[in-house]
Amino acid sequence: QKAEWAQLKTAKTVTEDGQHFEVGANIGTPKDMDAVLANGAEAVGLYRTEFLYMDSSELPTEDDQFEAYKTVLEQMDGKPVVVRTMDIGGDKKLPYLPLPHEDNPFLGYRAIRISLDRQDIFRTQLRALLRASAYGNLRIMFPMIGTVNEFKAAKKVFLEEKDKLVKEGVKVSDNIQTGMMMEVPAAAVLADQFAKVADFFSIGTNDLIQYTMAADRGNDRVSYLYQPYNPSILRLVKHIIDSAHKEGKWAGMCGEAAGDPIMVPLLVGMGLDEFSMSATSVLRVRSQMKGLSASYLKTLAERATTESVTNEDNIKLVKEFTEKH
Numbered sequence: 001q002k003a004e005w006a007q008l009k010t011a012k013t014v015t016e017d018g019q020h021f022e023v024g025a026n027i028g029t030p031k032d033m034d035a036v037l038a039n040g041a042e043a044v045g046l047y048r049t050e051f052l053y054m055d056s057s058e059l060p061t062e063d064d065q066f067e068a069y070k071t072v073l074e075q076m077d078g079k080p081v082v083v084r085t086m087d088i089g090g091d092k093k094l095p096y097l098p099l100p101h102e103d104n105p106f107l108g109y110r111a112i113r114i115s116l117d118r119q120d121i122f123r124t125q126l127r128a129l130l131r132a133s134a135y136g137n138l139r140i141m142f143p144m145i146g147t148v149n150e151f152k153a154a155k156k157v158f159l160e161e162k163d164k165l166v167k168e169g170v171k172v173s174d175n176i177q178t179g180m181m182m183e184v185p186a187a188a189v190l191a192d193q194f195a196k197v198a199d200f201f202s203i204g205t206n207d208l209i210q211y212t213m214a215a216d217r218g219n220d221r222v223s224y225l226y227q228p229y230n231p232s233i234l235r236l237v238k239h240i241i242d243s244a245h246k247e248g249k250w251a252g253m254c255g256e257a258a259g260d261p262i263m264v265p266l267l268v269g270m271g272l273d274e275f276s277m278s279a280t281s282v283l284r285v286r287s288q289m290k291g292l293s294a295s296y297l298k299t300l301a302e303r304a305t306t307e308s309v310t311n312e313d314n315i316k317l318v319k320e321f322t323e324k325h
Ligand code: PEP
Pocket: 046, 048, 087, 183, 203, 204, 205, 206, 207, 208, 254, 255, 256
């Protein structure tokens, strides 16, 4: 098995019926790139930049950030790198950025909400990213977007900083996609409208499930409500993918579920374009996809979202479909 996986390292991810799906890896720091390259990921589908902020005793400077982003982009050698802007708040705190106590930090001042409020921090990060964009295939992603106005506001700041750098004569890529995490249920429901303004979606199942099921992702007592195959979640996921495609955009997934063996056939059937996961899962998923037929699994996706009632129904359904084939 390990030998088969090793052979897949330099292969494209293709299903039995010849469909290509992009399998990428999630990283937290440039140090994670060794594993990304060792496992032959086709992209970095999520670079969680908050670790740059958390591993530092003060706000990281524009130059520090630039170096980190440039390293990752250069190592990917033209393959896509989706960098997510700072996602602080929730369970992630910064000692040098004291935030007032909140009763519900996961529902509070977090991610893009902080960035739009503290534009000094946001603009510094965007400038670093824009400067790094000259060294590879950069895509920028905003976390925790809940309204179209939030997305537009973030994009506006991005365009302003881009303009400034261009006027300063700094080399900046003219091909930077700007997209968003799909992890707030309000955004997922309204995905058809978001697809008109965002270049891509990446589904953050860790938060999307937490918020849709109203179950804290870190609380063991309610962990039974972490139900990635629940038809309610799958309908949202399908709506997000279909909405992106209708506008000619792409949709990926970077939450834990993207590398889950039960979830993969469902997502292939729905036509998810990009899967991003821990680097150590990349070859296992590529190997699994080799044995799947995307056209056959369309029926699975259809039934999982229209006929099934529970999470367990869908576990059974996936097993039925994948054993039959
Ligand atoms: C998610 O919410 O699924 C996600 C990928 O982001 P994070 O786990 O960093 O919140």
